[in-house]
Amino acid sequence: MATAPKLDFGDFTRSKRVLHASQRQHQRAAKSLPLGVSDTYRYWGDDATIYVKRGKGALLWDLDGNRYVDFRLGWGPIILGYGDERVDRAARRGIEIGGVAALATELEASVAELMIEMVPSVEKVRFANSGSEAVATALRVARGYSGRDGFVMVEGAFHGMFDPVLWRTQMESWNPTSGEAPEVxxxxxxxxxxxxxxxxxxxxNDADALEDLFKRERDRIGAFLMEPILGNCCSIASRQRYLHDVRLLCDKYDIVLIFDEVKTGFRVARGGAQELYGVRPDLSTFAKSMGNGYPIAALGGSSEIMKVISGFDGVMHGGTFTGHPVSLAAAEETLRILRDTDALPRVEAWGRALQAELGAVFRAAELPHVFTGHPSMFGIMFREDLPESYRDWTTSNHDLYDAMARALPDYGLLPEPDSREPWFVCEAHAEFDPAGIAGAVAEVIATLER
Ligand SMILES: Cc1ncc(COP(=O)(O)O)c(C=O)c1O
Structure with missing residues (x-):
């Protein structure tokens, strides 16, 4: 946890932000890395790409010394805070194991046991190094179990950087009055x-569309892969009734239900979105928050389905770095903290407090708005009503949102500069006064053309 004093409004007034050191670093890095970065989404333009010096608590500093209260939190993994000493101490204990031996350690069962205790549907666990790898394994397990290769995804979902799921719904060019589905x-x-x-x-949130597809393609579809809260699409949330229907439909058509909880897992509740909704998937994937930033991911599921990982004639899973002791030690400590302390309720409460302050700012500016998803990872949509699906993004004022998000770093606040990425909250945000943050947002809103 950070120990900085609560900052007030004066700390978030506009200052002339320079990025000279980041720009120099970009020129250097672009010679050795495409776009000068390791992930294409980290490239924000030759002059605007930020290079990080360090993070602590909810704060990030870039190479120029600009300080940001961070709401990206690495796209979700930071649940306690950057450089959390409890987790880092545990990771150091993991280092003492000496590296990867391509043999199992005691840590694997320790972390698996914690996950089984915390997440309602998880009876068996396998680890991975990234969310993408965990989802790829979930799909393979579902296919191996069902014997069917087809699967269903949701518009606006993101499931990682591997080919079968790299399909996006082109909502930017969709005409809502066309009567056609948007292009994929x-x-x-x-x-x-x-x-x-x-x-x-x-x-x-359209159970009829799902059932139509299941009926039409029942011989081909083996899995429904979904995020209960669309963590890469404004945090648009499933309705309770919809998720309940999803479970029933998957049972009726004998389809493996996979919840991708890479963002929601160990964040929106100790047991993830499945605990919030009280709906049990067959398989679930986890990553981000489970290691507070250390690279660790997992697939969890019912014993019945996970038993297809059964040997050389079953479903294959593994990898040289899988179950790395440093990441597992960090995960063990992170999960213990999340299980035994009120970290998650504090994250939720602070997220709610920030929403209350931001809501007052938007109301004063007569700006229609809704907060979507969960307070620990909430979307802000400039529209009147809660959205049902990604299609409702087209009728939100996302250009205004993007302009706001791009202006906020000059005030020391760092959301993702894309309306579809939620605002993430970590335990260390509690050190900051939500009213001060909202005050800076009010200043920005006042400068924007509407
Ligand atoms: C819901 C979801 N699934 C899977 C992934 C892929 O995870 P990773 O980036 O760790 O490969 C992401 C990444 O943001 C995600 O949000």
Whole structure:
């Protein structure tokens, strides 16, 4: 936890932010890395890409010494705070194990036991190094179990950087009055078209559309892969009734229900979104918050389905770095903290307090708005009503949102500069006064053309 004093409004007034050191670093890095970064979404332009010096608590400093209260939190992993000493101490104990031996350690069962205790549907666990890897394994397990290769995803969902799921709904060019579904296109070049034939895409919160697809393609579809809260799409949330129907439909059509809890897991509740909704998936994937930033991910599921990981004639899973002792030690400590302390209720309460302050600012500016998802990872949509699906993004004022998000770093606040990414909250945010943050947002709103 950070120990900085609560900052007040005066700390978030506009200052002339320079990025000279980041720009120099960009020029250097672009010579050795495409776009000068390790993930294409980290590139914000030659002059605006930020290079990080360090993080502590809820704060990040860039190479120029600009300080930000961070609401990106690495796209979600930081649940306690950057550089959390409890977790880092545990990771150091993991270092003492000496590295990867391509053999199991005691830590694997310790972390698996914690997950089984905390997450309602999880009876068996396998680890991975990234969310993408965990979701890829979930799909393989579902296919191995069902014997069917087709699967269904939700418009606006993101499930990682591997080909079968790299399909996005092109909402930017969709005409809501056309009566047609929006086009589904690959995330860029290099993704084999053959994968498109294996995936059906449906809007969130539309159980009829899901059932129609299940009926039409029942011989081909083996899995429904979904995020109960769309963590890469404004945190648009499933309705309770919808998720309940999803469970029933998957049972009726004999389809494996996979909850991708890479963002919601160990964040929106100790047991993830499945605990919040009281709906049990067959398989779930976790990553981000489970290690407070250390690279660790997991697939969990019912013993019945996980038993297909059974040997060389079963479903294959593994990898040289899988179950790395440093990451597992960090995960063990993070999960213990989340289980035994009120860290998550504090995250939720602070997120709610920030929403209350921001809501007052938007109301004063007569700006229609809704907060979506969960207070620990909430979306802000400039529209009147709660959205049902990604299609409702088209009728939100996302250009205004993007302009706001791009202006906030000059005030020392760092949300993702894209309306579809939620605001993430960590335990260390409690050191900051939500009213001060909202005050800076009010200043920004006042400068924007509407
Ligand atoms: C819901 C969801 N699933 C999977 C992934 C992929 O995780 P990773 O980036 O760790 O590969 C992400 C990443 O943001 C995600 O949000």
């Amino acid at each position: 296109v690959p995330f860029g070049r290099g993704i084999p078209k053959a994968h498109r034939d294996l995936v059906g895409v449906v809007p969130l």
